[in-house]
Amino acid sequence: MEILEMNYINFRNLEDRNIQFSPRFNLFFGKNGQGKTSILEAIYFSATGKSFRTSKNIELIKYNKDKMGSYISYRDLISEKTLSVKSDKKNKEYKYNNKKTSFDEFYGKINVITFIPEDIELIMGSPSFRRSFFDSEIAQSNYDYFKNLKNYNKILKIRNKYLKEKKTKEVIFSIYEEEFIKSASKIILKRIEYVKNISIILNLNYRKLFDDKKELCLKYESFIGEFKGLNLEKIEEKIKVKINELKDQEIKYGYSLVGPQRDDFKFILNNKDAKSYSSQGEKKSIIFSLKLSEIDMVIREKREAPIFLIDDIASYFDSVRKDNIIDYLKKRELQVFISSTSDLNIESKNFRIDKGEIQNGNHECK
Ligand SMILES: Nc1ncnc2c1ncn2[C@@H]1O[C@H](COP(=O)(O)OP(=O)(O)O)[C@@H](O)[C@H]1O
Ligand SMILES: [Mg+2]
Structure with a gap:
């Protein structure tokens, strides 16, 4: 499974954007408090309709705004599809391939595994x-x-x-x-x-x-x-x-x-x-x-790999463990989204995050 692109509006501190992803490694790097976890959360939210940080909708909406929304296109074994969510402070509206759908129908279309320090x-x-x-x-x-x-x-x-x-x-x-x-x-x-x-x-x-x-x-x-x-x-x-x-x-x-x-x-x-x-x-x-x-387990059940989100890898693991993990992931056919404050030794599509603004960029944060 692979997310091709994502759009989001009024999501936490992030500046509205459209992003195209790599089918392999996507790296979000930047200093603390810039929006690294938020971008992973936006990906998770677009794919599942939920957050991994909060069950309160309202926290996801940018301060001083009433609504937010996300849209992604993705590819599974069969074809390309889209999912979108619109949310105000009370209600959420889900769409699958541009048709309104219930949360029950929406959930599970894309399988996502996350790794966050709170785990x-x-x-x-x-x-x-x-x-x-x-x-x-x-x-x-x-x-x-x-x-x-x-x-x-x-x-x-x-x-x-x-x-x-x-x-x-x-x-x-x-x-x-x-x-x-x-x-x-x-x-x-x-x-x-x-x-x-x-x-x-x-x-x-x-x-x-x-x-x-x-x-x-x-x-x-x-x-x-x-x-x-x-x-x-x-x-x-x-x-x-x-x-x-x-x-x-x-x-x-x-x-x-x-x-x-x-x-x-x-x-x-x-x-x-x-x-x-x-x-x-x-x-x-x-x-x-x-x-x-x-x-x-997802591969076993669905015959297809989930996407994998890893938040703040460098601050969580020492460098030996981190290198082991990266080496391991390189060998797997997975789409991976990683956030980090420091450089990682991988070939990846890189996004630099600064005050919620995301730019395609090289590894430069040390
Ligand atoms: N709903 C919101 N609207 C605007 N900013 C928010 C919202 N929720 C959190 N923030 C701010 O977003 C910033 C980025 O947070 P976060 O993504 O956790 O940063 P990082 O993971 O890069 O350390 C924080 O300064 C936080 O206060
Ligand atoms: Mg963070």
């Missing part, structure tokens, strides 16, 4: 942060998962409402509960499969790029407990057992104590939880390896 939160942050990350990663190349997750969240809300109002004896509650169990077990089964597959690739990538003497593994921890060898029906049974176990407490507390919204994911390096035992450098390497593994 370290995937190790250090809350379980809900990890869940929403892995959920959206699975969803972006699996439409059934995306739909089911939406459905699940809807039913969960309803279930919680009934629990809160202590209406669990009503017939309708048991109907919802059946749907709840079915939907929950589909989520769990897909997460089990995903983690099993990505964990193998993750270990390979980590060893190849960073440390071939260590073993890295991603572990899924579900509220259902041990899940080895379980199919959909068996997972449903386990959920039913859990519900019976916790029903009284659920009514007491007034919300669901069962369900995949209580699951978590752990990174295990040499049999130890990375959150508590790994060094900063190791954590960064784990997350970068995870991102590379996601690229492989």
Whole structure:
């Protein structure tokens, strides 16, 4: 997959522009505070309709303006296509090939993997942060998962409402509960499969790029407990057992104590939880390896490479790690967008960013 060009209007501090990209490396360089992250964010926003920094639309609109918009043309395996988003402070409007479309239709047309310094939160942050990350990663190349997750969240809300109002004896509650169990077990089964597959690739990538003497593994921890060898029906049974176990407490507390919204994911390096035992450098390497593994997962699901955005590479990695990463990326057939404050040893299309203004330029920032 390849983004050919992009247009944006009133996006953060960026001066309105039309940019043509290289199918391989695109480098945005400049000093801090000039708009490097914003340009990557604009690419991400154009491709997915969302930001990787905020869920608040209004923050993306240039100060003192009411609206912003983006447009991109891209090429996938089949043909050239376009996506555009218009947004005011409240609403967004999505278009695919110049026709209005819903967000659900829009999302997932282009697969994007990002690496931003804040990703370290995937190790250090809350379980809900990890869940929403892995959920959206699975969803972006699996439409059934995306739909089911939406459905699940809807039913969960309803279930919680009934629990809160202590209406669990009503017939309708048991109907919802059946749907709840079915939907929950589909989520769990897909997460089990995903983690099993990505964990193998993750270990390979980590060893190849960073440390071939260590073993890295991603572990899924579900509220259902041990899940080895379980199919959909068996997972449903386990959920039913859990519900019976916790029903009284659920009514007491007034919300669901069962369900995949209580699951978590752990990174295990040499049999130890990375959150508590790994060094900063190791954590960064784990997350970068995870991102590379996601690229492989998208290729596996979609038979096509996603685009890859890397923010602030030079300030995040020491020069040895950085060189390893660049060498690795050179060997892959990917369209990559990198921002950096310092020079990188790659052949790339270069864009210099100065106070939101982007100019085609050479490597000159030291
Ligand atoms: N909605 C907005 N409108 C105008 N400027 C903004 C907006 N949001 C952030 N900025 C400013 O944009 C500048 C560039 O930010 P950023 O892209 O994070 O820089 P860099 O990644 O190059 O360090 C910052 O000075 C920030 O204050
Ligand atoms: Mg930045």
